[in-house]
Amino acid sequence: MIKNINFLRKPSREKFNLFFSIGIFLFSLGLIDVTLNSLFDVNITSFFPRVLNYFTPLIFGFLGLHYLRIEFSGNKMLDKLNTNINSNWFNSILTLLIIFVLIQNIPPLLNWLIIDANFVGTTKEDCTDSGACWIFIKIWFPRLMYGLYPNTELWRINTSFIMLITLVVALFYIPIKLKKYLIIFLIFVFPFIMFNLISGGNFGLEWIETTAWGGLSLTFIISIFALILCFPIGMFLALGRRSSAPVTRYSSIGFIEFWRGVPLITVLFMASVMFPMFLPDGVYMDKLFRVIIAITLFEAAYMAEVIRGGLQALPRGQYDAAKSLGMGYWRLHMLVILPQALKLVIPGIANTFLALVKDTPLILVVGLLELVGMIDMAKTNPDWLGFATEGYVFAGILFWIICYSMSRYSQRLEKKYKTDR
Amino acid sequence: MSEKIIQMEKVNKWFGDFQVLKDIDLEVAPKQKIVVCGPSGSGKSTLIRCINRLEEHQKGKIVVDGIELTENTKDIEQIRAEVGMVFQQFNLFPHLSILDNCTLAPIWVKKIPKLKAEELAMKQLEQVKISDQAKKFPGQLSGGQQQRAALARALCMEPKIMLFDEPTSALDPEMIKEVLDAMVNLAKGGMTMIVVTHEMGFAKEVADEVIFMDEGMIVERAETKEFFANPKNDRTKLFLSQIL
Ligand SMILES: Nc1ncnc2c1ncn2[C@@H]1O[C@H](COP(=O)(O)OP(=O)(O)O)[C@@H](O)[C@H]1O
Ligand SMILES: [Mg+2]
Numbered sequence: 236m237i238k239n240i241n242f243l244r245k246p247s248r249e250k251f252n253l254f255f256s257i258g259i260f261l262f263s264l265g266l267i268d269v270t271l272n273s274l275f276d277v278n279i280t281s282f283f284p285r286v287l288n289y290f291t292p293l294i295f296g297f298l299g300l301h302y303l304r305i306e307f308s309g310n311k312m313l314d315k316l317n318t319n320i321n322s323n324w325f326n327s328i329l330t331l332l333i334i335f336v337l338i339q340n341i342p343p344l345l346n347w348l349i350i351d352a353n354f355v356g357t358t359k360e361d362c363t364d365s366g367a368c369w370i371f372i373k374i375w376f377p378r379l380m381y382g383l384y385p386n387t388e389l390w391r392i393n394t395s396f397i398m399l400i401t402l403v404v405a406l407f408y409i410p411i412k413l414k415k416y417l418i419i420f421l422i423f424v425f426p427f428i429m430f431n432l433i434s435g436g437n438f439g440l441e442w443i444e445t446t447a448w449g450g451l452s453l454t455f456i457i458s459i460f461a462l463i464l465c466f467p468i469g470m471f472l473a474l475g476r477r478s479s480a481p482v483t484r485y486s487s488i489g490f491i492e493f494w495r496g497v498p499l500i501t502v503l504f505m506a507s508v509m510f511p512m513f514l515p516d517g518v519y520m521d522k523l524f525r526v527i528i529a530i531t532l533f534e535a536a537y538m539a540e541v542i543r544g545g546l547q548a549l550p551r552g553q554y555d556a557a558k559s560l561g562m563g564y565w566r567l568h569m570l571v572i573l574p575q576a577l578k579l580v581i582p583g584i585a586n587t588f589l590a591l592v593k594d595t596p597l598i599l600v601v602g603l604l605e606l607v608g609m610i611d612m613a614k615t616n617p618d619w620l621g622f623a624t625e626g627y628v629f630a631g632i633l634f635w636i637i638c639y640s641m642s643r644y645s646q647r648l649e650k651k652y653k654t655d656r
Numbered sequence: 657m658s659e660k661i662i663q664m665e666k667v668n669k670w671f672g673d674f675q676v677l678k679d680i681d682l683e684v685a686p687k688q689k690i691v692v693c694g695p696s697g698s699g700k701s702t703l704i705r706c707i708n709r710l711e712e713h714q715k716g717k718i719v720v721d722g723i724e725l726t727e728n729t730k731d732i733e734q735i736r737a738e739v740g741m742v743f744q745q746f747n748l749f750p751h752l753s754i755l756d757n758c759t760l761a762p763i764w765v766k767k768i769p770k771l772k773a774e775e776l777a778m779k780q781l782e783q784v785k786i787s788d789q790a791k792k793f794p795g796q797l798s799g800g801q802q803q804r805a806a807l808a809r810a811l812c813m814e815p816k817i818m819l820f821d822e823p824t825s826a827l828d829p830e831m832i833k834e835v836l837d838a839m840v841n842l843a844k845g846g847m848t849m850i851v852v853t854h855e856m857g858f859a860k861e862v863a864d865e866v867i868f869m870d871e872g873m874i875v876e877r878a879e880t881k882e883f884f885a886n887p888k889n890d891r892t893k894l895f896l897s898q899i900l
Binding site for chain 2: 550551553555556557558559560561562563566570571574575578652
């Protein structure tokens with residue numbers, strides 16, 4: 236019977252059981268080979284020549300997947316797998332490589348992150364296992380969140396952020412009529428409340444220098460202010476660049492090209508070192524303010540170009556129609572053009588916002604310490620030398636969570652506003 | 657003179673070196689219906705787009721409803737609010753529902769209260785027989801429905817003059833009639849209309865006068881019956897023989 240089967244031909248569904256068993260057997264052999272090889276240092280195929288036995292898992296897996304590729308097998312699971320990850324020999328190799336890479340890397344990673352990691356204790360000496368020393372993060376956690384802000388005043392930061400979150404959540408649940416006012420409050424009033432609460436100086440609150448601010452809360456403060464400010468500025472720059480008035484157009488172009496041409500680090504240095512020299516004597520502007528303004532203008536230039544892309548995508552007919560209904564420049568743009576253009580460039584806007592959040596650690600160069608800056612400080616503390624990896628992994632995970640949520644949110648917005656042509 | 661609602665005197669326009677309009681003289685009385693025809697590229701669109709200043713003319717004089725068209729933006733916006741326009745490509749606002757398309761300008765330009773604007777819009781949508789589509793978005797409608805919605809949107813501004821730029825040219829044949837019917841109804845209601853179209857049946861039914869344009873000039877202008885029965889100019893004859 237075996238003679239009747241051409242092993243290199245397509246497996247047929249008449250001999251389903253035979254092909255299925257051979258396929259599964261070979262595929263499992265490949266998996267076992269990799270697992271033993273990479274996790275237990277055992278090589279079951281060492282009797283093959285060296286060059287060959289390095290590739291044996293791939294060869295076994297490849298043949299296995301070949302025999303499993305039974306068209307219209309009648310088995311729903313198998314058909315689905317075949318069409319998705321095993322539709323031809325190229326895809327089957329990709330599938331195998333991905334599986335093998337995961338097998339090789341996930342267990343050691345889990346070991347380091349969780350299984351062999353140290354969670355209990357208060358000092359460096361408590362980190363006895365071979366994995367990560369999360370005690371480092373635990374002990375430094377308040378500093379990583381709040382910087383050098385005095386411990387007794389932490390409630391002020393907490394209150395501001397809880398208020399912010401409550402207001403933003405409320406935005407989704409209150410009636411549409413009130414929404415407008417809440418948004419105006421959030422954008423124009425709330426930032427000042429938040430700023431006053433955190434910096435103090437009024438209402439009997441102790442004044443706390445912005446140099447003491449830091450950690451993740453500073454990341455958020457800078458990001459939120461810069462995000463809120465850079466959006467409208469970018470919008471006006473984009474409109475300005477398309478204006479028919481030469482003065483407006485050329486100043487917009489000049490502004491955009493200037494900020495796009497300078498590295499952020501330079502901008503930050505200029506904001507902290509050079510900018511004060513231009514201020515009249517006796518006028519003082521806080522370093523944090525200057526940095527927020529610098530980041531805002533920097534990102535606004537990028538925002539402007541993103542929005543301009545959206546404006547250019549709109550057909551002339553939209554302008555004609557709006558004009559023919561008697562709309563002037565501002566009504567035409569606010570009611571007809573911008574809503575459509577912004578909708579088109581939601582992915583680009585999200586991109587710029589993400590870049591902004593991820594650029595905040597650069598404020599390190601002017602002596603402001605947000606999350607990454609605090610980690611830099613913690614890792615050089617004589618009591619805690621040698622835990623840089625834990626710190627950066629922690630920062631990486633936090634940044635990833637923040638950015639991924641923003642990205643998801645932008646995708647939701649995209650779907651929501653999709654009215655389609 | 658003063659009873660004319662549109663007056664164009666020696667209007668000239670260039671796109672760069674290319675002269676699109678050459679010494680156009682045109683007068684339109686209130687309630688008059690005029691059909692403009694002519695070969696493609698002859699300047700028909702440019703002519704009617706000059707009337708609400710979607711295009712600027714460089715020489716000559718255009719007076720609409722007693723207001724001369726100049727650089728003055730206030731005047732231009734006022735004229736545009738009084739002159740409705742329907743385009744070949746509909747140009748509905750795709751981010752707004754049909755109803756919102758119709759109420760946007762009345763609310764923001766004429767400052768009509770929202771509820772009243774919606775009432776008016778529904779009336780106009782009923783006139784063009786698509787009031788049941790009011791909540792949908794333009795992308796969900798057929799071409800014929802979209803064009804009727806565009807007509808309703810223009811009418812919601814209660815214009816004194818309506819301009820049409822080949823309103824049926826982008827439509828499938830079976831949808832042309834529904835749009836033309838809506839336009840005929842509008843004509844019967846006494847609207848002043850200038851219509852660029854090749855639908856000669858429509859011209860015969862509603863037009864008071866027909867204008868034939870070629871190479872940026874008005875070659876012939878005559879009363880409708882006369883225009884079709886006795887075209888004077890050779891180019892007109894040739895054109896009519898091609899499209900009839
Ligand atoms: N924005 C423009 N820039 C340059 N040339 C144009 C522009 N619009 C129209 N034209 C030219 O002007 C001429 C007349 O155009 P148009 O008024 O659209 O003609 P019609 O509507 O009769 O087909 C055409 O030759 C066209 O190529
Ligand atoms: Mg045309």
